Amino acid sequence: MIRRRIRWTAVVLIAVAVGAVLIAEEGRLVGDEFERSGIDAFYAQPDGAVTGDPGTLVRSEPLAGTPLAADAWRVMYRSTTDAGDPVVVTGVVVTPWGPPPPGGRTVLAWAHPTTGAARTCAPSYGLDPFLGIEGLRTLLDRGYTVAATDYAGMGTDGPDSYLIGGTEGRNVLDAVRAARAIPGAQAGADVVLWGHSQGGQAALFAAQDAAAYAPELDVVAVAAAAPAADLLSLMKDHLDDISGVTIGAYAFTAYAETYGATVPGATLDAVLTPAAQRLVPQMNELCLLSNLDRLHQIGGPLVGDFVSVDPTTTEPWRTLLTQNSAGAVAFDAPLFLAQGLSDQLILPEDTAAFAASERSLGIDVTEQTIPWATHATIAYLALPFLVAWLDAHGV
Template sequence: MSMHTARHRHRWWIAACAAVLAVIGGLVAVTEVRIAGDLLERDGLEAFYTQPADALSGDPGSIVKSEPLLGVPMDTRAWRIMYRSTDLHGDPVVATGVVVTPLGPAPAGGRTVVSWGHPTTGSAASCAPSRSLDPYIGIEGMRVLLDRGYTVVATDYTGMGTEGPDSYLIGVTEGHNVLDAVRAAQAIPAAEASSDVVLWGHSQGGQAVLFAAELAEEYAPELDIRAVAAAAPAADLKALMKTHLDDISGVTIGSYAFTAFSEIYADRGADIDAILTPEAVAIQPQMNALCLLTHIEELHEIAGPVVGTFTSADPTTTEPWATLLEENSAGGTAFGAPLLIVQGLDDELVRPADTEVYVEHAKSLGMDVTYRTVRVATHGTIAYLGLFDLVEFLDRAGV
């Protein structure tokens, strides 16, 4: 090797290292700015989530209040929103969330809107993703979606973030929240949101977007649901409950679900004292005050002593619980948009066999269903490890 060649390679190596360091430095700087913005936004946070007197007065999807966010993902603008929706009875409710949109010119006609349904984070107001220090971190695939030019809106669901009835696994309420979030995004001019919609959700959010797709034609006919995608959806609540009746997941998720159902369906005989043991009833206030992602060890410590003695009867065969679980399971009606289901084969919460049953049921309704599995994916990783399948699916759907 000549000295000239050696010097050339040495200079190239120095230049390459400098470029990498510049990129890393830029990312660090952007991250620092984002974190600084996130911290500044903590001031006055409670005031934002306090509803004004006219919060319930307005059309579904109309904005109650909004504020621009400071700590935003790179090359985006974002807003925290409070908007109007309706519950399963059609009564007015309020929901909160965030809207994120890329910088730069939108396509002619506006941006496709992705309405994201988040997985279980808890049921207390403080467990709302939009309240967290980084309100975007849980929007799985957000960067990929923004880079495709979409506007992303993420609801907290009613009863989280701000005052409202509990909506945990209440399919119709969640579905309305997901659809009205799109309308709320459209009400922010700078979001440049069109009526073209992609629904994307994970676990509880998978159930939410499946219900949104089933309800959209009647509830929000002005929206064009172009594609629906769900990662390990909680599609069959009876199967989910049956699988986990006697384990720690059943106690944790069941604590959120039985509390919600006993509140929402009290008029139909959903008495929590009639389905849970006295020991299980006693821990409900503690369980429901804690958030899944930040208090998982504490939740399991509280739940552990009642594993195996959580329910006093099988809710999948005992009324009114059996009917309520069935009513809040997806697949009650077909929808026209193409559907992608991605499922991790190492998922121990939403079992692959249960997802396959839903997929076959959806196909039997004449729906256009794509089913993809990922061998190494768990329940927690499937939404990320399924992103390649999501992008391929959206390309095929022409969105």
């Protein structure tokens, strides 16, 4: 009888806990929907928005549909491009309830994987601006304040930054500065960088640029899941498939916009076939996850007829891909690299080669491979290993 009561008590407690979570989740989604009204006004830049120091806030607003036991803000902040030009960027900041430790909370700077290149593909603009922050609940439970950038050119007006490593990295670091400008975020100077795919490239560039660009921040750990670290290898692996067409549609457009005026030959007509030049603008209007079938429908006929030259061997593309590949500069923080052995986009051998290259620079590298993980699932499946690694480093 006593055992039966214990079992029923456990069932009731579990049901109550699940019910509480469901109620909180429903409330969060109601808040998300409520915030859609007038959302475009937030992303419209006021006059003089770019004037100010990198990381300072242009505006911020508290969000109603927040994760359980957390406060959050949508932010618009100042940053710079790889060339040093001022730019305005958007994102979100999330912090858990409760008193912060002395000196403030460690800031987890999240760098998102590819969502597209259009302004409306920005994660913070979505119905659920927290949906794509991989491991958010775990990170909040660890006491981190989470700063998640959209990258330049997404959310609000700005130059296209897709796979422009220096710009993405600065946007990540300035998101941390923006979080520190919000008193309620309780953000300190210690920073953990965490990114997936395109975001892995962004996190790695943030790590290698932090000492010079944001010396007031202390990057204590860097983690990347299936990072787009070596763009030459990535492009070679996918020149003749639909992934190469989709990535290339976003990337070559960004490169032509960024470098076309100053680098001879960095124009779309110097790398894409006439057929690709006609269709790529349509692809760049579409967000990846919500329009994947349409992207493949448009890009499918371009497989085998996308590039007019091999960008991995032809200048200036080879040089541009190389300079936007991570790993040219060492950093002091330990590095965690997660790779799915079933990943068909970022190939396991490419991440292994990158890890070896980072070790040759003197970086403390931990590799974690997961046999059944794909490119889409690696960040989530790596979370238990990431947490153990953070624990081992006292972060």
